[in-house]
Amino acid sequence: xxxxLGHFALVLAFALALVQSVLPLVGALREDRPLMAVAxxxxxxxxxxxxxxxxxxxxxxxxxxxxxxNVYANSHSAKPxxxxxxxxxxxxxxxxLLWVLIxxxxxxxxxxxxxxxxAPLKAATLSVQAWVTTGFLAFLLFxxxxxxxxxxxxxxxxxxxxxxxxxxxxxxPPLLYVGYVGLSITFxxxxxxxxxxxxxxxxxxxxxxxxxxxxxxxxxxIAMGSYWAYYELGWGGWWFWDPVENxxxxxxxxxxxxxxxxxxxEKREGLKVWTILLAIFAFSLSLLGTFLVRSGVxxxxxxxxxxxxxxxxxxxxxxxxxxxxxxxxxWRAPMLKQGGLFAPISREGALVLNNLFLSAAAAAVFIGTLxxxxxxxxxxxxxxxxxxxxxxxxxPLMVPLLLAVPxxxxxxxxxxxxxxxxxxxxxxxxxxxxxxLFCYWLWGxxxxxxxxxxxxxxxxxxxxxxxxxxxxxxxDVGLKRGVARLxxxxxxxxGTAIAHFGVGMTVLGIVTASAFQDERILTMRPGETxxxxxxxxxxxxxxxxxxxxxxxxxxxxxxxxDGAVVDRLEPSKRIYEASRMPTTEAGIHTxxxxxxxxxxxxxxxxxxxxxxxxxxxxxxxxxxxxxxxSFGGLVSIFxxxxxxxxxxxxxxxxxxxxxxxxxxx
Amino acid sequence: MTRTDAKTxxxxxxxxxxxxxxxxxxxxAAGLILFALNDQIVFFQTPTxxxxxxxxxxxxxxxxxxxxxxxxxxxxxxxxxxxxTDTTSTIAVTYQGILPDLFREGQGVVxxxxxxxxxxxxxxxxxxxxxxxxVPKEVAEALKDKGVWQGQN
Numbered sequence: 001x002x003x004x005l006g007h008f009a010l011v012l013a014f015a016l017a018l019v020q021s022v023l024p025l026v027g028a029l030r031e032d033r034p035l036m037a038v039a040x041x042x043x044x045x046x047x048x049x050x051x052x053x054x055x056x057x058x059x060x061x062x063x064x065x066x067x068x069x070n071v072y073a074n075s076h077s078a079k080p081x082x083x084x085x086x087x088x089x090x091x092x093x094x095x096x097l098l099w100v101l102i103x104x105x106x107x108x109x110x111x112x113x114x115x116x117x118x119a120p121l122k123a124a125t126l127s128v129q130a131w132v133t134t135g136f137l138a139f140l141l142f143x144x145x146x147x148x149x150x151x152x153x154x155x156x157x158x159x160x161x162x163x164x165x166x167x168x169x170x171x172x173p174p175l176l177y178v179g180y181v182g183l184s185i186t187f188x189x190x191x192x193x194x195x196x197x198x199x200x201x202x203x204x205x206x207x208x209x210x211x212x213x214x215x216x217x218x219x220x221x222i223a224m225g226s227y228w229a230y231y232e233l234g235w236g237g238w239w240f241w242d243p244v245e246n247x248x249x250x251x252x253x254x255x256x257x258x259x260x261x262x263x264x265x266e267k268r269e270g271l272k273v274w275t276i277l278l279a280i281f282a283f284s285l286s287l288l289g290t291f292l293v294r295s296g297v298x299x300x301x302x303x304x305x306x307x308x309x310x311x312x313x314x315x316x317x318x319x320x321x322x323x324x325x326x327x328x329x330x331w332r333a334p335m336l337k338q339g340g341l342f343a344p345i346s347r348e349g350a351l352v353l354n355n356l357f358l359s360a361a362a363a364a365v366f367i368g369t370l371x372x373x374x375x376x377x378x379x380x381x382x383x384x385x386x387x388x389x390x391x392x393x394x395x396p397l398m399v400p401l402l403l404a405v406p407x408x409x410x411x412x413x414x415x416x417x418x419x420x421x422x423x424x425x426x427x428x429x430x431x432x433x434x435x436x437l438f439c440y441w442l443w444g445x446x447x448x449x450x451x452x453x454x455x456x457x458x459x460x461x462x463x464x465x466x467x468x469x470x471x472x473x474x475x476d477v478g479l480k481r482g483v484a485r486l487x488x489x490x491x492x493x494x495g496t497a498i499a500h501f502g503v504g505m506t507v508l509g510i511v512t513a514s515a516f517q518d519e520r521i522l523t524m525r526p527g528e529t530x531x532x533x534x535x536x537x538x539x540x541x542x543x544x545x546x547x548x549x550x551x552x553x554x555x556x557x558x559x560x561x562d563g564a565v566v567d568r569l570e571p572s573k574r575i576y577e578a579s580r581m582p583t584t585e586a587g588i589h590t591x592x593x594x595x596x597x598x599x600x601x602x603x604x605x606x607x608x609x610x611x612x613x614x615x616x617x618x619x620x621x622x623x624x625x626x627x628x629x630s631f632g633g634l635v636s637i638f639x640x641x642x643x644x645x646x647x648x649x650x651x652x653x654x655x656x657x658x659x660x661x662x663x664x665x
Numbered sequence: 666m667t668r669t670d671a672k673t674x675x676x677x678x679x680x681x682x683x684x685x686x687x688x689x690x691x692x693x694a695a696g697l698i699l700f701a702l703n704d705q706i707v708f709f710q711t712p713t714x715x716x717x718x719x720x721x722x723x724x725x726x727x728x729x730x731x732x733x734x735x736x737x738x739x740x741x742x743x744x745x746x747x748x749x750t751d752t753t754s755t756i757a758v759t760y761q762g763i764l765p766d767l768f769r770e771g772q773g774v775v776x777x778x779x780x781x782x783x784x785x786x787x788x789x790x791x792x793x794x795x796x797x798x799x800v801p802k803e804v805a806e807a808l809k810d811k812g813v814w815q816g817q818n
Contacts, residue, residue, distance in 0.1 A: 234763070341676055341679050342679070343679060344682045344683065349683075352683065352686070352687075353686070353690075356686065356687055356690040357690060360690055360691060360693075360694035361694075363694060363698075364694060364697065364698050367698055367702070368698075368701075371702065371706075381708070382708070382709035382727075383706045383707060383708050383709060384706070384707045384709065384777075385702075385705070385706050385707075386705075386707060386777075388701070388705040389701045389702070389705040389706065392697060392700070392701040392704075392705055393697045393698050393701050396693075396697055397693075397694060397697070521742070521743045521761055521762050521763070522741075522742050522743055523739075523741045523742055573766075581766075581767070582766040582767070583766055584763075584766055599763055600763070601743060601762075601764060602739070602763075602764060604739065610739075610743040610763055611743070612762065
């Protein structure tokens, strides 16, 4: 019953999405207020209906209702509760439903909290959002119905892919989807602005918090996915340049560019046409990512059971939305008025540089990801483009960008003074040089480039701090007043500094973990010890153990440092009962920011086992840096100036208060 | 210094600087991409391809096929040797490391590495299926071409 209710809610949502697609837009074009006012309540209704539908599917999973095909194919009654819940989106249909849920969630957020946005823009934006929603609801209903029943229900389900039976599944997809799909609202804003033909600095002010919100989640989602792959897949790497990873990296790169170009638009009315284009591209790449992952074009951990009809349907949606928005852009963008010009050495100039490198990097990833597919289609030749390609293209494009990062915030708008900027960064430059020399002294010629990498990381981190300190003249005005000024800085200044600091942390983690990783691959027999980066790892034997829905062989390892036991690691090989599928669980010991990573291979007949041990110095900084970046984004969202909508509001509070209800209608 | 420069710059000059910078970055990126595409891509080959074409030593390739039944030998230091076959030709593979969970004799496999001077393929990366439904796509298609594919789709 509840399953039918969920299905019915989805059908109703489809009808409502059609209404929202048309009426508010017509209202916006005709300046018809009652029609525009339809948008907000309908967007909330849409969210409630899709939410109900999602709850319906969740209920089917919780009660292990195997008469539902989707539950039967992806669940098992013995599965722990948390995986019954996360299993809802651990399959094709459920994940698309989650996609749509987030799509309408963002629509509802704009409907409810977008009270400062002018009514026509808000109505048109929600209409465009509803176009996307309609497309994906149709995709769900016509090709990927999660509520399909089986006439004669089986007693037990087939179980969830064991790789997905991990807390990571509960966290990674929702975070990533909020990021991915969150970019839809920026897209809708951009298309709405093109339709209405009015784009000004205020547009950027309204759009930036939404972009930031999506970006924060996208960053967290990618970092979480990276850490999950690191500990679950047992290969010990944190990034594989897998096409599916690239599919999430591309919108992130363009989204990051968008975030920065929107600042120029907001503050200086510049880069309008470019910002709109980035907004379209960011979501287009999200759609492309969805297509790549869900259509079965790529074979990967993310490709669930595939069906050609779905691929064609998503491809159709892709062509419609990307082609449509770009055509609209080509037609309307030339009518936009150009913004103010600026000198090459200026804040705008630095942000343009940021955009250039990020876009070029995104293009490199795009070509590396799609070239093998294109070549296969055209010539039938099978090639693979792996890490070497991306290291050679993405790497060199990132280095100048990262070198330039600390300059951005210290340069003045319109016309910057490079000398003054350098003066504010003396300390950062000095410390970076000291770090480089120290590393050469410490490591000798072991890895020639690594000290430079460490220097770059120090430059980024200290540069971010230096910007704040020199901005409030902490050392000139005295500590007390300086701190008071620091506290009083706008959220966006803090957000920038924190996010840039996070970039430095991630760079440091990447450099040290790749240059100084210590690795041993060997066959160990009980009692044997291997020495690695100052740790003695002793293999004590293998013991069988039972989990809730799996059996495992656990390798028992004792970790000693200078003779004292510091940890016991228990990497294992699991066999899941439902699918008889084996998985590997790594054993990880964290010391400070570094990790010792132990992965188990096949057991030998004589009690020996193949073992792979890594020591990865400062590896956790890679992900902690991403978390810090996201936190910076979050701080920026709560900047007072972004929350108060219209530019006039800051000048006169009473005026803005009286203006708010009018705009909200 | 920069201040006076910027002041004397005309609108046109400013715009040209911007376009120039964009051109340089994009040209550099395009150059890098083309160079890397020439140099760093890895071709997928079946054992028959290797036997017939004679891949130069040291060139990285992806070798795909089935692991021949009974060919798996393990030795110390986590070394494994096995034979990859496409039912027409075979090639011996050696690898040091942990094999993927779903590596099985008689199943599809993709190994990445180089052909050594003795004709043995030295793999530095071995991929197998991610789950029961998944066979490396290239392998499935190569086997379909030979008419020995027995799976679904």
